[in-house]
Amino acid sequence: MTEARALPCLEPATGRGREQEPVGAPFFLPGEPARAYGRAKPRLKLEIRDVTKTFTSAQGLIRALSNINLTVHEGEFACILGPSGCGKSTLLHLIAGLELPDHGEIRLYSSRAKKEKKAEKLIIFQEAALFPWLTVLENVLFGLRLQKLGAKESKERAMHFLALVKLEDFANCFVHELSGGMKQRAALARALVLNPELLLMDEPFAALDFQTREKLQQELEEIWRRTKKTIIFVTHNVEEAITLGDRVILLSGHPGTVKREYTLPPGRPRQKETPFFAELAAEIKRDFQNPGRELVEQVTG
Amino acid sequence: MRFVWRKTAFYLFLVLGWYLLAHSGLWPEYMLPAPEKVFQNLSAGLRSGRYLLAIIISIRRLLLGYLLSLAIGIPLGMLTGKCRWLDETVGSLVLGMQTLPSICWLPLSLLWFGLNERAILFVVVMGAVLSITMATNSGVKNVAPLYIRAGRNMGAKGMVLFLRIILPAALPSIVNGLKQGWSFAWRSLMAGELLFINLGLGYLLMMGRELNDMAQVIAVMFIVVMLGLFFDRLLFSRLEKAVRRRWGFDQPS
Numbered sequence: 001m002t003e004a005r006a007l008p009c010l011e012p013a014t015g016r017g018r019e020q021e022p023v024g025a026p027f028f029l030p031g032e033p034a035r036a037y038g039r040a041k042p043r044l045k046l047e048i049r050d051v052t053k054t055f056t057s058a059q060g061l062i063r064a065l066s067n068i069n070l071t072v073h074e075g076e077f078a079c080i081l082g083p084s085g086c087g088k089s090t091l092l093h094l095i096a097g098l099e100l101p102d103h104g105e106i107r108l109y110s111s112r113a114k115k116e117k118k119a120e121k122l123i124i125f126q127e128a129a130l131f132p133w134l135t136v137l138e139n140v141l142f143g144l145r146l147q148k149l150g151a152k153e154s155k156e157r158a159m160h161f162l163a164l165v166k167l168e169d170f171a172n173c174f175v176h177e178l179s180g181g182m183k184q185r186a187a188l189a190r191a192l193v194l195n196p197e198l199l200l201m202d203e204p205f206a207a208l209d210f211q212t213r214e215k216l217q218q219e220l221e222e223i224w225r226r227t228k229k230t231i232i233f234v235t236h237n238v239e240e241a242i243t244l245g246d247r248v249i250l251l252s253g254h255p256g257t258v259k260r261e262y263t264l265p266p267g268r269p270r271q272k273e274t275p276f277f278a279e280l281a282a283e284i285k286r287d288f289q290n291p292g293r294e295l296v297e298q299v300t301g
Numbered sequence: 302m303r304f305v306w307r308k309t310a311f312y313l314f315l316v317l318g319w320y321l322l323a324h325s326g327l328w329p330e331y332m333l334p335a336p337e338k339v340f341q342n343l344s345a346g347l348r349s350g351r352y353l354l355a356i357i358i359s360i361r362r363l364l365l366g367y368l369l370s371l372a373i374g375i376p377l378g379m380l381t382g383k384c385r386w387l388d389e390t391v392g393s394l395v396l397g398m399q400t401l402p403s404i405c406w407l408p409l410s411l412l413w414f415g416l417n418e419r420a421i422l423f424v425v426v427m428g429a430v431l432s433i434t435m436a437t438n439s440g441v442k443n444v445a446p447l448y449i450r451a452g453r454n455m456g457a458k459g460m461v462l463f464l465r466i467i468l469p470a471a472l473p474s475i476v477n478g479l480k481q482g483w484s485f486a487w488r489s490l491m492a493g494e495l496l497f498i499n500l501g502l503g504y505l506l507m508m509g510r511e512l513n514d515m516a517q518v519i520a521v522m523f524i525v526v527m528l529g530l531f532f533d534r535l536l537f538s539r540l541e542k543a544v545r546r547r548w549g550f551d552q553p554s
């Protein structure tokens with residue numbers, strides 16, 4: 001259930017423009033171009049309608065997701081926020097086509113030809129999931145080899161994306177020789193090299209230390225700006241969601257439902273030290289911790 | 302370095318003790334020959350080519366049986382690892398038969414194949430093939446689902462998924478099985494050669510017993526140990542180490 005309660009400092013989720021400018025220092029640094037999202041009419045990229053997913057386990061049925069409705073626009077950076085166990089990973093697996101929903105529809109509006117449908121939705125997992133028996137470069141080449149691209153062209157493309165994530169000097173390293181942050185960068189290169197329509201990131205920075213995480217957030221934002229990818233980024237960290245997202249979609253758990261959406265003002269990079277940021281974070285955290293009306297009713301009724 | 306010294310000192314001490322005991326006259330020579338007697342026997346046997354021939358015959362049987370075991374065990378392990386109903390049927394049979402010491406196959410083998418090379422080959426194969434099958438099976442079954450998910454996400458499926466992801470991911474376990482299979486093959490061969498006498502190192506051992514030639518018995522035992530160590534150190538330990546390092550199991554600290 002999406003709650004439609006208006007927040008004074010927020011655009012409503014419908015995106016009709018802010019009614020009130022945020023007070024205090026600006027939320028973002030001036031000078032960065034505001035993205036098209038929210039201004040020009042954006043094209044729809046992903047549509048999720050009434051999606052429900054149930055797992056069968058030893059304890060019986062577990063309803064992981066219930067009635068999820070969600071749209072994502074082309075070039076948008078959508079953050080899905082929710083406590084652990086609320087079904088975020090399940091949702092990404094469904095979007096990626098690794099699992100099928102019991103019910104409902106997930107539609108990707110792809111600009112690709114039919115025969116290039118392979119690897120249009122790529123996941124980056126929390127644990128990077130690089131293959132340890134391959135070098136970093138071979139990992140990045142993995143998907144390209146499946147697509148039967150020429151060896152020379154593949155390598156050039158792989159090296160280009162390794163350079164984009166600043167790993168060109170580590171191309172011939174083995175996976176276990178990389179730090180946690182470098183692994184995530186390599187995983188990012190491995191996904192980007194396949195030029196996906198949709199990039200799905202499942203808490204990619206959750207296991208990293210604070211400094212590495214901030215650095216990677218900045219780099220990801222920069223890469224997003226340059227590649228113009230549509231990203232769905234899952235996190236359980238409120239600050240991370242506000243720092244990166246054009247929009248934050250809050251899920252509540254058991255079963256996972258969309259609780260609320262927050263559309264953030266355009267313009268980047270986001271400034272964490274502004275009152276706006278702090279207010280918004282506090283607001284989301286309140287919503288995050290509130291069990292939510294549906295759940296309260298369930299418990300008391 | 303200190304490690305090497307300690308080891309050398311230990312073995313010198315051992316031989317010295319053996320020497321003193323053998324010359325103490327407490328036991329007759331056919332029970333405890335002196336180390337120099339064993340050494341003489343060893344060098345004479347090697348020079349005359351008698352031991353060399355036995356070594357070649359045994360190694361040939363071992364290699365043949367081992368290669369056969371690989372050819373059967375690896376595909377069988379993959380099939381049972383990937384296919385649920387095969388695992389529940391054939392897999393359970395393999396698991397059950399593993400409890401049977403392979404030398405127990407000898408009577409059956411002799412009746413089926415007669416007193417010839419094929420009988421001993423069969424015993425060697427039965428020794429090695431089961432552990433190779435089981436290691437491949439569990440390696441394939443226990444591949445981290447994350448790797449499979451990542452591979453499928455990038456567009457791998459079917460045979461490609463199997464060859465490019467499941468197999469390499471299972472390799473550490475398979476290598477472990479190869480090593481274990483080799484040592485089982487080696488043991489089965491020695492047991493077979495002892496019981497069913499037809500050239501080879503086991504045959505030399507039995508000959509030593511029949512002639513009351515304890516020096517020969519110990520010399521041949523020494524050869525068997527050396528050969529085992531040679532293959533283990535030179536081949537399997539290196540292979541295992543290389544795989545473990547590449548897969549990142551052994552982080553150099």
Ligand SMILES: Nc1ncnc2c1ncn2[C@@H]1O[C@H](COP(=O)(O)OP(=O)(O)O)[C@@H](O)[C@H]1O
Pocket residue numbers: 055056057062063064082083084085086087088089090091
């Ligand atoms: N393969 C599965 N089998 C059974 N239950 C599952 C499976 N995958 C997820 N679940 C359950 O679904 C719920 C949501 O899990 P998940 O999507 O991993 O949450 P999150 O990523 O938000 O932490 C959890 O209660 C989890 O136990």
Ligand SMILES: [Mg+2]
Pocket residue numbers: 085088089090202203
């Ligand atoms: Mg998760």
